[in-house]
Amino acid sequence: MKAGTISLEHGAGGEVMQALIGEIILKNLSSKSAGSVGLESLDDGSTVRLEAFGPNSELVLTTDSHVITPAFFPDTNIGRLAAAGTINDLTVMGAKPLALTCAVIVPEGFPLKDFEVIIKTLGDTAAEAGVPVITGDTKTVEKSALDSIILNTAGLGITDCPVRDSGLSPGNKILVTGTIGDHGISLMAHREGFDFDTDLVSDSAPLWKLIEPLLKLRTPEGKPVITAMKDPTRGGLANALNEMAAKSGVTVLLEEDRIPYKPAVTAACEMLGLDPLEVANEGKAVIGVKAGFEEEVLSILRQHPYGRDAALIGEVTSENKGEVLLRNRFGGMRYVDVPAGDPIPRVC
């Protein structure tokens, strides 16, 4: 075993693993507890108290594995991606995040220092959204078996009114919370060593505090103003909107010149022949809003740092059910197809 790196015994369930957990994991994850058994108990799981929840509430459960390479990318690392990704899945379901799990798989030889930075980043990101990381797991594998660290996070949330991705109706407005394509393009540029003469970085961010105020908005008839929501990760906006349109049985009509892009993203996509609509975002939500409320929603979003570039990008019609259409500035229309997959591999 090389000093300062992960050894197989760090994940073997014995004394060495206990030391790793004590020295690095407990030190860097919030000790805030959600119930009578917390992370620091290192029991077989941890608990979340139920007393404050109403009888009509529903729990929301979600999970994601993160296989991004490299583990460190501009301006953060896989720890932020993992915590934010799971918090965002709960958020776009309209659920207040209650607790996260964190399961780590590390190849032998991985620097302990990097491991600690990743765990600390994960803990800080969860803390930013007010969510405790309450339970976890550590596994190690041989150096030859795995090329980079893998994180899995699962999230538990609660809502009394789930937001579905199937909730769009004709007339709804489509909003995004900020610029599109930053994560995927910044990752690719970093990985391939491209220099776009820019400081484009990943948008990875936990969106709960940005979205929370929107969930309380009601129409005069008492209906939720937010009709549908999704985070456009793998496969980007193209994939997210196609899913929403198909499940809702409606058409989404996007206005190309309203979609917010950073100039570096546009430039990179033109150069490399990529469609920015297919590229992953890790700190954005696409939101269906009842007509007449779009300005109120935009103004709330723009008050938060993660929503500064929020924009109205289109609307919902009933013309071609299940389709996503893009109108360019000259009035020309094209279909936005479901991508076969995200054009950038191991993006999250």
Added chain:
Amino acid sequence: MKAGTISLEHGAGGEVMQALIGEIILKNLSSKSAGSVGLESLDDGSTVRLEAFGPNSELVLTTDSHVITPAFFPDTNIGRLAAAGTINDLTVMGAKPLALTCAVIVPEGFPLKDFEVIIKTLGDTAAEAGVPVITGDTKTVEKSALDSIILNTAGLGITDCPVRDSGLSPGNKILVTGTIGDHGISLMAHREGFDFDTDLVSDSAPLWKLIEPLLKLRTPEGKPVITAMKDPTRGGLANALNEMAAKSGVTVLLEEDRIPYKPAVTAACEMLGLDPLEVANEGKAVIGVKAGFEEEVLSILRQHPYGRDAALIGEVTSENKGEVLLRNRFGGMRYVDVPAGDPIPRVC
């Protein structure tokens, strides 16, 4: 892409991934729903309804990644291991399992047929314990990046009386639900091609139905009969009991000739110089029981196929706090140390 195998696009968030999910994942996992949004919605998460739960209940959250190689081993595969492992973590916390997540990471080129068998096995194992798999995630990586399929499962359970691993008191009896070392030794034998002239197989099994009746047992004073519980996975009984003894501030005294072993396990351990107490089990629980109730508990356990070989293996004393001692048939005593780690790598 080779026909009949996993390609990178199977995990890339687009059309190809949707097809995989539709054809293999939804077909093989129980469609039983726990709330208004189920797995079949393929939304960003799924929900669990709260109405039936009392105000003193606590939710239990747990997670485990599974990196076992090979993915198929006697008599089952990583799918059973993953579902059972998470169900057992909830079970030993005294929690009724409500829902599981399943996140899969598959290397390119992995046979689709094997993938389907694994998902089906996971679904069947969860169904055996009455637990729906409600949400999941699929990621693919290059063939060179990962040597075998990885599953992560998280589990949500509920209890009004968590069972801790720190609950042992002097006088308690220590029980195990069956033979020790089967999983680790059968895996090692299979992996190394050893032939012990036996049909030793993994004990991987979901223990909820075995343990559920014990959780209701109360002393005449109304106290739970089960004082502490743990599943002796990585690092085996040695690791589990040392954790329980240390956290409870007591000594565990084991009687060597009462610990149930299959003859093949004893033979293999003697031949290879392994301590069967340090070897992983995947379908066993070690249980602290209030004195006077051990026969009742044993008789309940032995009525279930997974508890047929249940045995009383020791008791709790207050002599050397935090230690585990083993008395052999001649009265000689030795310490059972915390293993540095499980002697068999990638055992779960």
